[in-house]
Amino acid sequence: MSEHLAVTAASGLRAQAAALDAADELAPLRKLFVLGEGVYLDGNSLGALPAHVPGRIADVVSRQWGELRIRSWDESGWWSAPERIGDRIAPLVGAGPGQLVVSDSTSVNVFKAVVAAVRLAGPDRTDIVVDATTFPTDGYIAESAARLTGRRIIPVDPAAAPSVLGPATAAVLLNHVDFRTGRLHDLPALTAAAHAAGAIAVWDLCHSAGALPVGLDEHGVDLAVGCTYKYLNGGPGAPAFLYVANRHQRAFDSPLPGWNSHTDPFAMDPRYTAAEGAVRGRVGTPDILSTLALEAALDVWDGVSVDSVRAKSLALTDFFLECADAYVEGGLGGPDSRVRSLTPADHRSRGSQIALRCAEAPAVMAELIARGVVGDLRRPDVLRFGFTPLYTGFADAERAAAVLADVLARLPAA
Amino acid sequence: MSEHLAVTAASGLRAQAAALDAADELAPLRKLFVLGEGVYLDGNSLGALPAHVPGRIADVVSRQWGELRIRSWDESGWWSAPERIGDRIAPLVGAGPGQLVVSDSTSVNVFKAVVAAVRLAGPDRTDIVVDATTFPTDGYIAESAARLTGRRIIPVDPAAAPSVLGPATAAVLLNHVDFRTGRLHDLPALTAAAHAAGAIAVWDLCHSAGALPVGLDEHGVDLAVGCTYKYLNGGPGAPAFLYVANRHQRAFDSPLPGWNSHTDPFAMDPRYTAAEGAVRGRVGTPDILSTLALEAALDVWDGVSVDSVRAKSLALTDFFLECADAYVEGGLGGPDSRVRSLTPADHRSRGSQIALRCAEAPAVMAELIARGVVGDLRRPDVLRFGFTPLYTGFADAERAAAVLADVLARLPAA
Incomplete structure (x- = not known):
């Protein structure tokens, strides 16, 4: 794709991400989690911290263990x-x-x-x-x-x-x-x-x-x-x-x-x-x-239906695949593709992650993480990106795909 | 024992407890723990909270999980x-x-x-x-x-x-x-x-x-x-x-x-x-x-030897037995005793707890706990008192024995 067309595509997908996020009924849940800079796509390995949990644990440690001690087995419902x-x-x-x-x-x-x-x-x-x-x-x-x-x-x-x-x-x-x-x-x-x-x-x-x-x-x-x-x-x-x-x-x-x-x-x-x-x-x-x-x-x-989570998960993974296909040189499925999805395209056979096979996966994932896009590597050659609808948005998916494309563009093929 | 003699015995044992605590090289460790009012003799079931632990756990939760997330498996030594x-x-x-x-x-x-x-x-x-x-x-x-x-x-x-x-x-x-x-x-x-x-x-x-x-x-x-x-x-x-x-x-x-x-x-x-x-x-x-x-x-x-813990444990359990024998009507081993030790007197066969058999054990332990002396009941008839030398002192042992004697004196025999 020419540079001009690529910029146009990116602009369109970014706008699309913004619109999808604005229409997302689960989007308000994101503020319930501690999320820093970057894009966290490893919630399928370790979920992000809900913001209220530290206070609850502090109470368990300091009051329930520290003050009530053995009584907590009954009184604190342990x-x-x-x-x-x-x-x-x-x-x-x-x-x-x-x-x-x-x-x-x-x-x-x-x-x-x-x-x-x-x-x-x-x-x-x-x-x-x-x-x-x-x-x-x-x-x-x-x-x-x-x-x-x-x-x-x-x-x-x-x-x-x-x-x-x-x-x-x-x-x-x-x-x-x-x-x-x-x-x-x-x-x-x-x-x-x-x-x-x-x-x-x-x-x-x-x-x-x-x-x-x-x-x-x-x-x-x-x-x-x-x-x-x-x-x-x-x-x-x-x-x-x-x-x-x-x-x-x-x-x-x-x-x-x-x-x-x-x-x-x-x-x-x-x-x-x-x-x-x-x-x-x-x-x-x-x-x-x-x-x-x-x-x-x-x-x-509380109040969240798994069906709505599933609908968003499929939309997120679809959108990530669309962005990656648009941004990565050679796309995801072409004859010159350096990354290829191992995850079924059919919704009936897709979980909540995207796995991309890539010969340079170890170097690519290291660089992605260094640039704030945290997925994980499954040796020897799989880039794994988990999509967690409670706190991952469409802009995250677009950004992850854009950074992936840039990392690949700067890295010589294996 | 007459009331006068009992008061004299208690006064002597309280003075002895104070002297033993003053000479105890492990006594300074007590301040490392969160200990409220009362006497906690259930550390053989759930040890007391070391005072620095809440801060360490807060760091594990908020920084290691919340900020570093998956990176903590390596970076935080998980x-x-x-x-x-x-x-x-x-x-x-x-x-x-x-x-x-x-x-x-x-x-x-x-x-x-x-x-x-x-x-x-x-x-x-x-x-x-x-x-x-x-x-x-x-x-x-x-x-x-x-x-x-x-x-x-x-x-x-x-x-x-x-x-x-x-x-x-x-x-x-x-x-x-x-x-x-x-x-x-x-x-x-x-x-x-x-x-x-x-x-x-x-x-x-x-x-x-x-x-x-x-x-x-x-x-x-x-x-x-x-x-x-x-x-x-x-x-x-x-x-x-x-x-x-x-x-x-x-x-x-x-x-x-x-x-x-x-x-x-x-x-x-x-x-x-x-x-x-x-x-x-x-x-x-x-x-x-x-x-x-x-x-x-x-x-x-850090810097504590198990040998010193053992020496104090034996001294604590000896002293508790001495106090209980002096305070409880009928003593621990006499023909009219309402409590009898199941724990071997021989140091070579004694762990770090005292178990007293008592027909009224459920009621006695409930009342002990209500009065701040926390041991535990082992059904049907065992009062169990754990002695944890890092944070239990001789005054605790004396007080526990005194409360036990008082609880028994007020409770009709079964």
């Missing part, structure tokens, strides 16, 4: 926080109350879910079908669960999962959105396929919870886990959640039956009797500071 | 926190560097340790010997580990453990200090007995870490877990630690091989390759707020 906060997250993933509990890391919850799924499926089912493109921890943990329960792992591309399901399938562990490409998998159809084979469907929602509608109850998902520090902005390493559908709770048989999951924990009973309900997914004492930071952070969702 | 803080705790439990890692709850770490111990012991050893008097979560989790690894549980009183050890013993899981009675078990002798049988010794240090010398390296302990929110004051639900002796690290085979324990986590390698060293005990993303609160809290240990 003890019941895991299930209380689970119920705050539930509507964001389409779950009724009493099915989610917040505790431990995602990895630990994957372990609980996969072992419990195998036990729900019964002794005759030998196979655990696992997303071969998954965030690796799910695969590592599923492998450990298989080893400990005498099952075997069948790795599969999620879209192809139905072809390997059968009477030997105990459980299917899939990611709703692929962490690398941003591909959104068809949760309703894949769950139905698992059920048709008599298997238990376990979903990892790390990259969809808070980004798009999940519909756990509606689609009959059996078990699910998810992260709270990405689109839910719970803070670094905030505890993950575990969903156990009501119909499975009485048979949910945790491999980590810690005292917090006992029906009467303070009886200090040498015999284990599992609690009823979501609390059965708890293990040990919850990390209160991280847990209550998450609880505070969830306030930004 | 990623390496679990092993860095492990090395801060190491000298407090007699371990050289590179053997401790901080992550997850105690229950989750018990699971890692017991499964790993069974694997270290080899397939021919079928038995897991477990402290029958243990804090229940250890027993529940050990039972799960046994079920998943095809082993069986042999419950035993720790002191009697040597009598059940043999060629079938894979692992021995014992508590260093009993959570209920405060009995201190003989870690060197029991570890040696486990080794003589060819078994792996796993110790739970929840009630000894930060309270008394442990000597993990000196006594050749194989694996250990411990809590950081009791005597280490890490805050509510602060992450636990896992110790893996250097000689076992290459063979340590975790049942929770999350991505944080991979040798190159950001390679996102579908195949799992365990990291070398203590980091192999990590699982998922660490809960940074709770983890860094713990790190800050450990500053109070």
